[in-house]
Amino acid sequence: MQDDFDKLNRLSGSHGALRPGKGLVSGVVALMLAVLCFLGVLAFHFPEYLTTPQLRKSYDVAVLRQVMYWAMVLAGGIALVNIVFGRARWLAAGAFALVALTALLGGHKVPVDDFADNTPYIGLDWFILDLLGSSLIFIFVEKLFPLRRDQPVFRAEWQTDFHHFIVNHMVVGFVLLATNLLVHKLFGWAAQDGIRLWVQELPFPAALFLIILVADLVQYWTHRAYHEVPLLWRLHAVHHSAKSMDWLAGSRQHIVELLITRTLVLAPIYVLGFSKEVIDAYIVIVGFQAVFNHANVSVRLGPLRYLIVTPNFHHWHHSQDDEAIDRNYAAHFAFLDHLFGTAVQSDRQWPERYGVQGDYVPDGFLKQFAFPFVWKKR
Structure with a gap:
């Protein structure tokens, strides 16, 4: 277990292109989706503290539940396939564990009851939606029309910018x-x-x-x-x-x-x-x-x-x-x-x-x- 954590820490602290065919690319995608699903279920449980009031009025909860359901299915499916075929099992196991934990916490079926609308909050929902939308759209566009073709998704100093992304969304x-x-x-x-x-x-x-x-x-x-x-x-x-x-x-x-x-x-x-x-x-x-x-x-x-x-x-x-x-x-x-x-x-x-x-x-x-x-x- 400790060895798996060490590998994950090394991966998160590194930069450069992910080697194809080793389960790293699919494993990172699965882990990213699993993390967002886990954060999403927390937002479902504590909407008064973890969601942005200005955004709540625009939500279609049924659509959000479907998005979470299919994200869990995709993340869990990719992770399971990688585990079975021995492709970066340490990474796949982490993603699968997060999906399982999300499901145990209620997953996409968590009821959202009436709650106070004037509580202090952090913008976890804004972080989830923007990260999911931006990464899906702009990483694809960057690969389709690249300026610098040799620049990987995880280029040098990406961690610093991601930390800025997290903080500026949460506050x-x-x-x-x-x-x-x-x-x-x-x-x-x-x-x-x-x-x-x-x-x-x-x-x-x-x-x-x-x-x-x-x-x-x-x-x-x-x-x-x-x-x-x-x-x-x-x-x-x-x-x-x-x-x-x-x-x-x-x-x-x-x-x-x-x-x-x-x-x-x-x-x-x-x-x-x-x-x-x-x-x-x-x-x-x-x-x-x-x-x-x-x-x-x-x-x-x-x-x-x-x-x-x-x-x-x-x-x-x-x-x-x-x-x-x-x-x-x-x-x-x-x-x-x-x-x-x-x-x-x-x-x-x-x-x-x-x-x-x-x-x-x-x-x-x-x-x-x-x-x-x-x-x-x-």
């Missing part, structure tokens, strides 16, 4: 509460009924364009300040320290930067009074672009890349090549950088290297959390 309740309080306290005076009524009467396409434009203008100048104000760069350098670009790299973000940026971006959205439907559509677009534009995909979109932010546009922003320093700030509309004179000008289509020049940001979530407060300029 979603704190972030939402803090940003809402700050927005209402700092910008509540600016809300005017007349302007809000005009915005709410806009056709949906016009309102959606306006909310993205307004948010991106704030995002642009906030982002630019992170690069040009030394105190703010201490926070933002953590995000730029990723030396590989993929769907997980965008998760590397200091929690203080997350709070500042979300507060400033949400402020005009609150002041202008956009409808819930428009805000929901904006959130979907933001979520997709935030992951896709960091992904390891060879996408440039021809002339459209001068209008909207693409992976090619944002990869340049993360480059430590000289011509890319302090360039390409926009999150949605690339024309803002061309308008303000901060777009990258290069004869090459893609950058060569990512990260910060000098590579002075330490690796590891805890070290990166402390870094802005202990960093000395070099």
